[in-house]
Amino acid sequence: MNRAHHTAPLTVLLGDYPHTRPLKDGTVPVDGADCRYPESAPLPPAFARMVRELAYDICEMPMATYLQAKDAGIPVTLLPAVLVGSTHHRSLTRLPEAPQTGPEDLAGRRVGVRSYGQTTGLWVRGWLREEYGVKSGDVTWVTTEDVHVAQYVNPPCVERSRAERVADLLHSHDVSAAVLGPKAIGGQGAGMVPLVADAESAGLAWTERHATIPANHLLVVRDDVLRTRPDAVLAFYRALKQTLADTAGERDDSPAGRAVAAGWSTSLTACLEIAGRYAVEQSLITKPVDVAETEKQTAFLDK
Template structure:
């Protein structure tokens, strides 16, 4: 009997099929890893290749690829969102404009967190705030162990919400899990953020990508048929999820499968922001990111 495939993803409507006892890919059963929050699976994937197939943040994949990790990217977007609203301050704290963050301390879970990548890109693009002119206060190290953080990155202790609450930073980048668990409504710093998000989307012709699907390169090379079956299954579920929503919000609009114009635009913008912020240091093209997929499956 073929060994079980180890797969780790967050539980989304479009990944529920993985838990079906009857689901097989290339004759393999699926062994789902229980990791919550999902980002705790990223370091074991890029450092140890712990899983055959893994959800992975875009910034983490870019860094892992630069570091030479044998992981292949599949054109499957599992999560994404606009992020103007992710830059917040604590209720009752002094008001501050985005352009005034230069020279200030801003919290982010990790400098290489993908939500932080998007927020820093927005700050530079729309408000002229360069990432190197802000002190980024972090509570976690990078998933890719060899990545050297810029000199304006500091580490502190505790949860990021607590760092923001006690006033160690004037603002913080908080993704959906932290925003959902906050006590009281955090205050977005970017004014009229909903309209700003849609304007960004029209300008870039995409919704920012957060997490995509990756696979161990040795599995892709040895069993392209197995990976193809998985890819087709994810694609079908994503298309069904999008078709079921008559008026999808950005989190549903972000879901994609296949090498579409939106996917290419999202990856290219992520690359541009990552280079600008020293999240990666070596230029790379979207075609190079998807080269393994193109050679073995496309």
């Protein structure tokens, strides 16, 4: 391997958050690696580029995309960090003027979601089955975008719409309810009503029951980079851990604030195992990720 390969900058794709900005603006240096931080606004196209083209050395990645990428044999490895996470009982919404519909009423109905592989949808379908007995195949999921992993084929319960936004599906009465991620709730979903009456309490009950918080965005590294440049990956990871520690005071005690973390833990292991089980139930993947093997691959990061 030539020296140029080892001294080349690491390309690291991160979203713009209080806990990533110190890395991106150089406030927290990466001692031992030259990192470059390309921008992608919005973020989702970058996730697709990573799993389809391996476009970055290290990349933020949604939980469902990571699970599907591993299932498809895409050569990426999870780094133990949660960059975005929260509860998602408030993410299942309806129009305020629509007939009052509960989650238990959705069997046989149509529900909008950005993509069947969207992570918020993974978590919503998980608690729908777990708490209300509504299986993913009981609902027709109407999507406005394709999944990030090109190899994946949607199951028969998924229908592609020509609508541009999930909220449009609600306003046109094409669906009875819609799954909206955290950003969408404050944007296109403004004024929508959760189907769960006390969504915050229901979400907290889920976290207490499972001893974890649903992770939305994780972090992955290309396998070849982890293999050939472990010291550079370690340098970046240590800087990330430092940044998360330095910015901890900027996060509140909500599930979203507490979800952000770095390092292998019982919470992260539980989160991955639950997400893997949900993903198998929903035909997003064929078999769960081997969490123990994944942890073994990157255990050196926390030594």
